[in-house]
Amino acid sequence: MAILLLRRSWRAVCRARIQEEVAKLVELKAKLEGDAAGGVKFVLKCPKGTRDYDPFQMAIREELFDAIKACFKRHGAISISTPVFELKETLMGKYGEDSKLIYDLADQGGELLSLRYDLTVPFARYVAMNKVKQIKRYHIDRVYRRDQPRMTLGRYREFYQCDFDIAGEFDPMIPDAECVKVMAEILADLKLGNFVVKVNHRKLLDGMFAACGVPPEKFRTICSAVDKLDKVEWEEVRKEMVEEKGLAGEAADRIGEYVKLHGGKELLAKLEADQRLGAVKDAQLGLADMRLLLHYCDLFGVLDKVSFDLSLARGLDYYTGVIFEAILTGDPNDRASSVPAVGSVAAGGRYDELVGMFDQKGRAVPCVGLSIGIERLFSIMEARAKVAGAGQTRTVPTQV
Numbered sequence: 001m002a003i004l005l006l007r008r009s010w011r012a013v014c015r016a017r018i019q020e021e022v023a024k025l026v027e028l029k030a031k032l033e034g035d036a037a038g039g040v041k042f043v044l045k046c047p048k049g050t051r052d053y054d055p056f057q058m059a060i061r062e063e064l065f066d067a068i069k070a071c072f073k074r075h076g077a078i079s080i081s082t083p084v085f086e087l088k089e090t091l092m093g094k095y096g097e098d099s100k101l102i103y104d105l106a107d108q109g110g111e112l113l114s115l116r117y118d119l120t121v122p123f124a125r126y127v128a129m130n131k132v133k134q135i136k137r138y139h140i141d142r143v144y145r146r147d148q149p150r151m152t153l154g155r156y157r158e159f160y161q162c163d164f165d166i167a168g169e170f171d172p173m174i175p176d177a178e179c180v181k182v183m184a185e186i187l188a189d190l191k192l193g194n195f196v197v198k199v200n201h202r203k204l205l206d207g208m209f210a211a212c213g214v215p216p217e218k219f220r221t222i223c224s225a226v227d228k229l230d231k232v233e234w235e236e237v238r239k240e241m242v243e244e245k246g247l248a249g250e251a252a253d254r255i256g257e258y259v260k261l262h263g264g265k266e267l268l269a270k271l272e273a274d275q276r277l278g279a280v281k282d283a284q285l286g287l288a289d290m291r292l293l294l295h296y297c298d299l300f301g302v303l304d305k306v307s308f309d310l311s312l313a314r315g316l317d318y319y320t321g322v323i324f325e326a327i328l329t330g331d332p333n334d335r336a337s338s339v340p341a342v343g344s345v346a347a348g349g350r351y352d353e354l355v356g357m358f359d360q361k362g363r364a365v366p367c368v369g370l371s372i373g374i375e376r377l378f379s380i381m382e383a384r385a386k387v388a389g390a391g392q393t394r395t396v397p398t399q400v
Contacts, residue, residue, distance in 0.1 A: 225241050
């Protein structure tokens with residue numbers, strides 16, 4: 001009898017546990033299918049501005065990473081890694097108007113943290129913390145921006161950057177020219193068609209603004225407006241300068257005359273003879289650097305890929321000298337080209353004062369670097385691979 005009662009009791013316990021687990025599954029199903037009363041539905045998807053990659057896509061990405069990393073190593077760069085989030089104070093005040101795109105994290109125990117916006121500011125913090133005097137480094141990792149994504153153009157909220165930076169004292173413009181050469185080498189190695197590396201100088205921009213009558217306190221905001229010229233027409237940029245940022249119309253018109261100029265050594269000679277620019281010290285310093293940069297680009301064999309472009313501004317606040325940006329131009333005669341228009345695929349510049357912002361004694365370490373936009377390059381390579389057929393890209397090195 002005792003054994004029979006024990007068996008019945010065990011069965012009752014099992015039934016109760018089963019009913020409890022079933023109730024949990026029913027509750028979970030209700031959550032997944034949505035509450036009938038409230039009409040709330042759970043949609044299974046990636047968060048906005050992010051995506052998954054299947055084995056075919058990952059094979060293309062790994063090929064891309066390998067090519068970029070090989071170029072960085074050929075130029076003697078070593079690798080470092082930094083945390084995916086930083087103290088909020090570390091990141092704020094470094095990105096100009098783009099600071100609003102930084103992802104802030106919830107307070108997790110007394111520290112205000114943010115996801116990193118790029119790899120440059122964490123690198124500068126690393127150099128200052130470790131009292132590094134000279135380093136040539138590369139870093140390939142994820143960054144995060146609370147931007148409006150355009151997935152078809154390779155603009156995401158979570159994406160990879162491939163950075164190459166040179167920190168320390170070197171002969172003027174040699175590291176800057178090496179960065180331009182690295183950009184050109186990578187784009188040539190990837191065989192993505194025609195490209196151009198636009199170059200300009202922050203001091204030349206500031207000198208140009210001064211010569212055009214822009215008040216010094218408006219230099220950075222006007223620079224941010226000029227930075228939009230690769231996306232919108234001059235008329236819209238002028239309207240923003242005058243109506244939103246309070247710049248005099250005459251000053252905006254004078255800026256308009258300059259930002260339409262681009263070329264090579266002939267443009268440099270024209271600007272050196274410009275009387276308005278000749279009266280501004282920053283403009284003269286910028287032009288002297290540009291002459292040296294173009295000279296070294298010629299020695300490095302990449303001058304034919306370089307365009308001195310006064311519309312290039314780069315809106316980030318930490319740039320202090322040469323700035324550059326690589327654009328895929330494609331083949332205008334090839335109507336069947338599989339290369340989508342994605343805009344800038346790499347960019348960078350000199351930031352001599354950023355490390356000093358983190359050093360307790362304000363010790364400055366001159367730096368220059370570049371960042372390759374991996375997602376935009378991947379969009380192009382994926383489109384090409386689909387045209388060629390998935391069979392052309394192997395997802396595993398060995399078939400078993």
